Amino acid sequence: MDILKLRNDFPVLRENKELAYLDNAAMALKPDCVINAVNNYYEHYGVNVHRGVYQLSYEATDMYEEARNTIASFINASFEEVVFTRGASQSLNLVASSYGLHNINPGDEVITTELEHHSSNMPWFNVCKVKGATLKYVPLDSEGRITVDAFKSVLSNKTKVVAITYVSNVMGYVTPIKEIIKLAHEVGAIVSLDGAQAVPHMNVDVKDLDCDFLSFSGHKLCGPTGIGVLYGKKELLDNMEPIEFGGDMADTVTKTSQTYKATPYKFEAGTPIIAGAIGLAEACKYLKNIGLDNIAKYEKSLRDKAVSLLKEIDGVTIYNPNAETGIIAFNIDGVHPHDAASVFDDHKVCIRAGHHCAQLITAWLNTIGTVRASFYFYNTEEDIKKFIEGVKAAKDFFSQF
Numbered sequence: 001m002d003i004l005k006l007r008n009d010f011p012v013l014r015e016n017k018e019l020a021y022l023d024n025a026a027m028a029l030k031p032d033c034v035i036n037a038v039n040n041y042y043e044h045y046g047v048n049v050h051r052g053v054y055q056l057s058y059e060a061t062d063m064y065e066e067a068r069n070t071i072a073s074f075i076n077a078s079f080e081e082v083v084f085t086r087g088a089s090q091s092l093n094l095v096a097s098s099y100g101l102h103n104i105n106p107g108d109e110v111i112t113t114e115l116e117h118h119s120s121n122m123p124w125f126n127v128c129k130v131k132g133a134t135l136k137y138v139p140l141d142s143e144g145r146i147t148v149d150a151f152k153s154v155l156s157n158k159t160k161v162v163a164i165t166y167v168s169n170v171m172g173y174v175t176p177i178k179e180i181i182k183l184a185h186e187v188g189a190i191v192s193l194d195g196a197q198a199v200p201h202m203n204v205d206v207k208d209l210d211c212d213f214l215s216f217s218g219h220k221l222c223g224p225t226g227i228g229v230l231y232g233k234k235e236l237l238d239n240m241e242p243i244e245f246g247g248d249m250a251d252t253v254t255k256t257s258q259t260y261k262a263t264p265y266k267f268e269a270g271t272p273i274i275a276g277a278i279g280l281a282e283a284c285k286y287l288k289n290i291g292l293d294n295i296a297k298y299e300k301s302l303r304d305k306a307v308s309l310l311k312e313i314d315g316v317t318i319y320n321p322n323a324e325t326g327i328i329a330f331n332i333d334g335v336h337p338h339d340a341a342s343v344f345d346d347h348k349v350c351i352r353a354g355h356h357c358a359q360l361i362t363a364w365l366n367t368i369g370t371v372r373a374s375f376y377f378y379n380t381e382e383d384i385k386k387f388i389e390g391v392k393a394a395k396d397f398f399s400q401f
């Protein structure tokens with residue numbers, strides 16, 4: 001990987017040479033090829049898909065459906081198994097509202113964890129409340145990890161759904177998901193996997209994992225905002241009810257009946273997110289070209305270097321020193337995470353502070369929030385240097401008070 005060459009693909013990095021962008025878990029920057037693909041659609045097409053009976057619309061439809069093909073192959077799914085959504089949150093909610101509300105009954109159990117982003121656990125809290133089911137949490141180990149043994153301790157033949165993250169957006173831990181999926185299937189449960197922090201950073205193969213659903217957002221993998229994916233096994237999607245109704249998803253509508261198009265279209269009511277899908281497909285090609293294994297390895301090496309430098313600074317608590325991905329959660333002792341973040345901003349370091357929409361793990365860590373630095377493939381050792389200088393500056397500044 002030629003990092004400096006890759007960095008040159010990103011207008012924001014070209015225009016802000018001083019910037020250390022370390023908020024990649026919130027959103028990844030966009031390379032030229034993605035911006036150009038979106039612009040190309042608006043500039044040369046800008047028409048609706050599926051409905052138009054004219055050449056421009058046929059071509060736009062081809063581009064949109066070809067995007068679905070590219071994204072399907074990126075995660076080793078079939079074309080019909082890729083539903084376009086607004087993002088991971090909408091995908092995760094779709095599973096809960098469509099599968100959950102129709103398949104969960106009083107007395108059933110749903111398993112989730114304290115490592116979830118709110119978009120993963122909250123929809124199932126709601127399903128359990130509405131349906132009289134029980135939400136169970138996998139006890140985390142002393143490092144805050146999900147282990148297979150701990151998962152077994154809450155799994156039972158009452159378990160119907162496992163709603164779980166692949167990679168935590170606060171701790172950066174990779175869940176031992178293959179074993180968990182296998183165990184869940186043995187008791188007849190399905191697994192809704194939150195891949196928002198996994199798909200941009202590692203090879204994810206839905207067939208190999210055998211997950212039932214996988215949700216992720218385009219914007220975290222160098223794609224546009226407003227586009228996401230719900231992967232679902234075809235036989236599950238075929239048997240699920242749509243939760244939004246209207247244009248494009250309808251088949252036949254009379255005053256007394258309505259039927260829907262086949263999967264995936266029955267879940268895509270209204271004018272689709274055409275430019276978003278085209279941009280996301282371009283992002284998938286771009287990442288594939290770099291190689292997801294290369295990306296994972298490089299990010300791990302960056303975080304290991306940053307953690308070892310961070311450990312040398314007294315008065316810093318690192319919550320996930322042994323994580324396997326590019327996320328570091330920490331606090332400067334006695335400094336509110338938001339106060340720390342403002343000093344980082346003065347040093348042109350973009351990081352995130354707070355609960356990161358994951359209040360359960362924040363409570364588990366017994367803190368009000370954390371400072372989070374998150375790396376991507378375009379980060380450099382220079383960024384780490386700026387980051388460490390930021391930590392030292394924040395520590396020095398607040399030690400005056």
Ligand code: 7TS
Binds near residue numbers: 025026089
């Ligand atoms: N799941 C995980 C694991 C996430 O990290 C996020 C977003 C979502 C779901 C929701 O994705 P969205 O695109 O629908 O918003 N996480 C973060 C974050 O950590 N900081 O900002 C957004």
